[in-house]
Amino acid sequence: MPTIRDKKETVKTSPDTAEKDQTILPGMKQHSKAYQVFRSTVIVLLSAFFGSSVQIFVMIPCGMTSGGMPGIVRLITHFFPQISYSVVYYTLSMLILILVFFTMGKAEVGRIIALAFAYPVMLFIFEKMDFELLDTPDPLLASLLIGVCYGLATGIGYIGGFSSGGTDSIARVIKFKLLNYVKVGDIQMAMDVTIILISAFVFNTNVAFYAVINAVVAAKVISMVMIGVGGRYVQFDIISSKPEEITEYVLNTVNRAVTSHVSRGEYTKQERRTLTVICTPNEGIKIKKYVAEIDPDAFATMMPITTVWGKRFSDIREVDNV
Numbered sequence: 425m426p427t428i429r430d431k432k433e434t435v436k437t438s439p440d441t442a443e444k445d446q447t448i449l450p451g452m453k454q455h456s457k458a459y460q461v462f463r464s465t466v467i468v469l470l471s472a473f474f475g476s477s478v479q480i481f482v483m484i485p486c487g488m489t490s491g492g493m494p495g496i497v498r499l500i501t502h503f504f505p506q507i508s509y510s511v512v513y514y515t516l517s518m519l520i521l522i523l524v525f526f527t528m529g530k531a532e533v534g535r536i537i538a539l540a541f542a543y544p545v546m547l548f549i550f551e552k553m554d555f556e557l558l559d560t561p562d563p564l565l566a567s568l569l570i571g572v573c574y575g576l577a578t579g580i581g582y583i584g585g586f587s588s589g590g591t592d593s594i595a596r597v598i599k600f601k602l603l604n605y606v607k608v609g610d611i612q613m614a615m616d617v618t619i620i621l622i623s624a625f626v627f628n629t630n631v632a633f634y635a636v637i638n639a640v641v642a643a644k645v646i647s648m649v650m651i652g653v654g655g656r657y658v659q660f661d662i663i664s665s666k667p668e669e670i671t672e673y674v675l676n677t678v679n680r681a682v683t684s685h686v687s688r689g690e691y692t693k694q695e696r697r698t699l700t701v702i703c704t705p706n707e708g709i710k711i712k713k714y715v716a717e718i719d720p721d722a723f724a725t726m727m728p729i730t731t732v733w734g735k736r737f738s739d740i741r742e743v744d745n746v
Contacts, residue, residue, distance in 0.1 A: 464538070467584035472542035475577030475588065478570050480550040481557040484509065486566040489623045490574065490635050491616030493517075493590030499619070499626055510551050514544035520589050527597045536589030539581060543588060563634050571638035575645020583649065591615045599717070609713055647705045657729045657737070658708045660701040662715060663687065664722035667697045673714050674699075678707050681736075702732055 479494050489498040497512045504512075517540040525533045558566060578588070587593060595612035603611065616639065624632035664670055671682050680703045687698045701711060708726055715722050733740035 464584055464586075467580055468538045468542050468586060471577045471581040471584070471586065471588070472539060472546045473577075474573045474580070476543055476546035477550055478557075478573035478577075480509070480547060480553075481555055482566050482569050482573075485556045486558065486561045486563060487627070487631065488563065488566050488570060488634055488638075489620075489627060489631055490570060490638055491591070491619045492574075493588065495616070495619040495623060495635065496591075499622060502626055508548075508551060510544050510547035513547055517541075517544055517589055520593055523597060524589070524593050527601055532593070532596070535585065536587045536593055539586050540589040563630065564637075567634040567638040568641055571641025572645055574638065575642040576649060578642065579646040579649025582646070591619075607714070608717055609710070643706075647709060656704065657702055657732050658705055658726050659729050660703060660708050660711055660724065660726045662699045662701075662711075662722060662724045663696055664699070664715060664719045664724075665696075666719045666722075667699055669718055670699060670711075670715060674701055674711060677714075678703065678710060680707060702729065702737070 482488070483490065483494065483498075489495050493513065493516060497509060497516065500512050501507060501509050521533060521537060521540050524536060557569070581588060591612050592608070595608050595615060598611050599606060599608050620632050620635045620639075623635060662670060667684065671684070674680050674682050678701075680701055683700045684697050685700075686695050688695045701708075703711070705728075712724065712726070715724060732738060
């Protein structure tokens with residue numbers, strides 16, 4: 425009879441059978457469900473808190489803006505100041521939710537529905553509070569705070585498998601329905617750049633440049649939240665039905681080496697190729713996004729590495745590069 429240890433190894437090597445394995449241990453399954461609900465609730469609340477609080481308590485009082493959904497809402501409320509920020513945000517969130525439902529289906533809606541409701545609710549609550557985080561407007565400090573909080577909000581949401589349902593969701597719709605040959609990240613970047621450029625004309629160029637700063641800071645924080653701060657490199661292991669496409673992308677686009685070996689899922693007894701890539705955290709995020717686009721059913725793990733010796737990394741002969 426398989427032991428509990430055997431079952432854990434089966435879940436790891438054959439993720440598609442995890443639910444079947446857990447039915448053997450019903451007590452563990454019930455605990456897992458309760459834990460997942462609690463974990464998802466905390467993730468949604470934290471993500472919505474960081475993202476919405478910085479908009480109301482920092483961005484708006486300091487006259488700042490950003491890319492993405494907050495940037496769009498800032499533009500709309502600039503021309504229609506009589507409409508509250510939270511109402512515009514809620515309206516756009518629901519419109520995007522409907523768009524995603526009719527174009528991408530229920531599965532994609534499941535990723536964004538929680539934050540699509542949580543964000544506007546918290547925005548509405550914070551709008552009723554007479555509070556500003558900064559005593560005096562400081563554009564540079566404000567842009568740094570916006571970047572950090574947006575990075576925390578997005579990174580925490582990604583960890584839980586959630587999306588805020590902003591320009592990232594619109595970018596996915598555009599890719600899968602109109603521009604299959606363009607990456608989701610490139611489409612989203614183009615949208616955010618467009619929003620910031622429009623902001624330069626509507627507000628001023630200083631505000632637009634500060635928006636670029638908070639976007640760069642947010643990207644760095646997202647990487648730190650998802651990958652950690654423990655090392656300069658990560659190890660990315662991928663089991664996918666499309667190993668050739670992923671290998672081609674890593675070799676030619678990310679410009680990193682790929683090692684592969686055959687692994688077997690002990691539940692199905694099927695052998696598949698496992699790809700291993702050593703890269704920087706930012707490169708790991710790029711690979712992750714690409715894998716998600718071409719094979720949503722892929723199984724992947726990423727872990728930080730403190731030191732790598734070898735070609736294109738540290739010289740193993742040096743004594744001070746540990």
